[in-house]
Amino acid sequence: MTKILPTNATSSADYSAIVKVAPFGKMLATEELFNKTYKESNVSPIDEFIGNSNKLNLLWLSLSDEEVVPEFSNILFLGYFSAVESYIRALIRSLIQHDIYSFKCAESQEISFGAALHHSKELLPEALMDSHSFVSSGNILRTFKSLTDIDVAMDESSIQELDKICQLRHCCVHRFGKLGAKNAMVLGLSTHSTLFEKPLVLSKNDLILISGTLRSVVKTINNAAYKSVLDRTFPVAPTGKGDARKFEKILWQRDYNLDKGLFSKYYKIFYSKHEKSPAAKEMYMRFISEKEQLLQKIAGGKRQGEAPKPK
């Protein structure tokens, strides 16, 4: 008996059925995809970033060069970048919660009604960042300025390295790693003009370099923001001109026992338990002694209107 075998012919009338499509088996219940029991830990933003990056590191550090295939390394790269964005959000949120100057800057800004209704008080500042993205150094620095009113002084090389990585990120998110014309222009046409639509191929060593660079950039932002935030609490130069010239109030009593509580608030926003930051007291002494030296240098000890140092 002859065996009946199917042929390749189709008889469907659907002229759009150019490829086969599997039906939705189950609809996505996004509300079930998030961990409801998770509670925001009180680790500092930088420690959270380090923890996230370390977890990603462990996914591939022990693999061989061949095992880290380009698709895998591109996904990992996006993971590292996501950790950076998450860090910026957490830092700005902490600043608005704990730093009076950042709070004052943010309080006049608007958020959506939904966010106001459902966010807890601690997480409310997150809503301020709904409309902000962190995909270039300019974006990041502008967000700090608009939400906390601090100028984060970053050096040119950190800015350049971050911006290069931002372009690579764009290629991975939107073009499955291929280089777009706009990205090539930002990266430099003289060296990238022949690479249009060529895919990003990150080796294990490249990934080590990128994750290391992002880590250094984030730590640079952390230290620069820490400096700017502290500088604002201890103004050494007068503001305004002529009759309006005045010295802003210094938040510090310049006695560690009296300032301990307030300083600890600032310290905890930026310190890393993971990497054993110097103790709060040491950082306080470094800060106060530098500012006092500056005061002496600027005013030669004749700073008018300044409150005498408490004994």
Next chain:
Amino acid sequence: MDMDINDKDIELALEQRADYIPSKELKQGTATSDFFENIVENLLKKHTTLIVGPRGCGKTHMMRYAYMLCKEDNKRPLSIYVSFNRYYRLEPMLISRANAISLFHVWVLSRVILATQEALLDQYSDFSESELEEAINYISPEKLHDLVAKLERSHPLSQEELYLADSISIHGTRKIIELHTKLSERGRAVLLLDDAALTLTPEYMVEFFEILRSLKSPYISPKASVYPGTTEYGPRFHPAQEGSVENVWLSVTSPQYLENISSIANLRIKGFKDIPEEIREYLAYAAFGIPRAYLQMMVEFQKKEYSTLQQGLNRIVQNNIEARKVEFLSLSLKVPKLRSIIEQGDSLFSRLVDLLKDANDKVDAKDTKQLLIGITGLNNQPMVQRVFNLLVEAGLLYPVPEKVSHGEDRKYDRYIPHISALLSKRVFSAKGRGWSAKAVTEKLNQKSAQPLRRSVSSLFTDNQLSSFKFDLPACAVCTQERVTPTQKFCHNCGNELLDSSTFETCMSLPLHDIPGLTKWTISKLKQELPGFKTIGDLLSVQDPGTELRKIHRVGQARAEKIIKLVTSFADEFLQ
């Protein structure tokens, strides 16, 4: 007596260093010789020059002398002298700033720019303010000074300072040097870059030689002083191709050796000629080509604090070699990853000395001496070569320049171990006879025998060779040992593997142990400033002088001397 204030010891510790001698005294106290003049001439020529020698061999002296010659003669180039001996102050940035290398780059160029203006102002003519402003490209020297000071204190930069730092470039610096050269009415400039060894920060060293290469122009000739044994100039700088490499280290086997080193001491040591000739020669050999060591030993000898001549000389020579060895061993503190390699180096050095002792006991006592050891097989053993290079860098082994070939496969690297070590081991004192300085120097003046030959495999067992390794610290977070020396992240916990700072280590050294501090000063420091336990405690306060003056009988002058001594120790320790 021990508890006397006795500032003399502090002064003596300082005065043998060329960087502490005033310009006028330096010029008058300089003994010129063909060897010396040849190197100074090279420093003034148009090509790039590296002058190579260990600490105390006269590199700074020659550079400062070359500077003085140019200053006094309009026909010579404009000479610009810059010392980089404070480079280690920027070392902590290597673990705290992402842009450490760029900041180092800015620091080097800023120091060159400031020294360029100083060189012009040091000329015997006046310049108008507008001429000076134009020549320095309208950069404010005060702001540049502040920037340099901030970088040396590892302080964070303000936005304005970051802008200033970004504006400092190779191109701009070259232009500034050329404008200053024109203003001084000289045809070209020589850049005397002193203390450029930067051995403790290889990352900075590579950048430094890249800067040096880029600053070179038909009108700018860079000259740098470095240590011997260093090979890590970076991928793009090849010393021999860039210009000339001049060995500043006097060889004890040179026919002019005794004449050269004696002429230096004759000018600098009062009553030098009154010291018996055999003593002068004995200590000259013990100095092993290092004038600073010779001067120190002479001064020590003149104190006459000994019961017999032999006992006195033994102690002086022993102290000299011990100081060199301590310096070598301190490398394991400065570069912890070299700890095992340094230990191997220490025992290798003792073995080489023992080998020479046996060889000299055997050679015909009347005709020849044995000073040289030829080693084969170093090229195939990079870690062993590193050990030899470190011994050379510390001045414990003198590398005899050319390679000697005895056929295709037998390349010899020849070395002379430090003569003080050989003298301490009585290598040249014939067995059984009484000791005399004259007998020893007569032996040393004899012809050298053919080198003693050894291969790497005869010096080390296979087990020892396989144990040569870098001592890399475990992960600071999870304490897991590293897998490879170049690892960036811990494979166990994912953390970044950061080294510790050598600068911090140096700052944590006990203040009271600094050589040269008198017993009086140490006891006063302990009693009256008990809070100052480490070097860092003293140097990190805003005004260390004010603190020191709190001690009874310490005024401004004495406080300054103490600070100078502590600073120069830190500078020296971290060179």
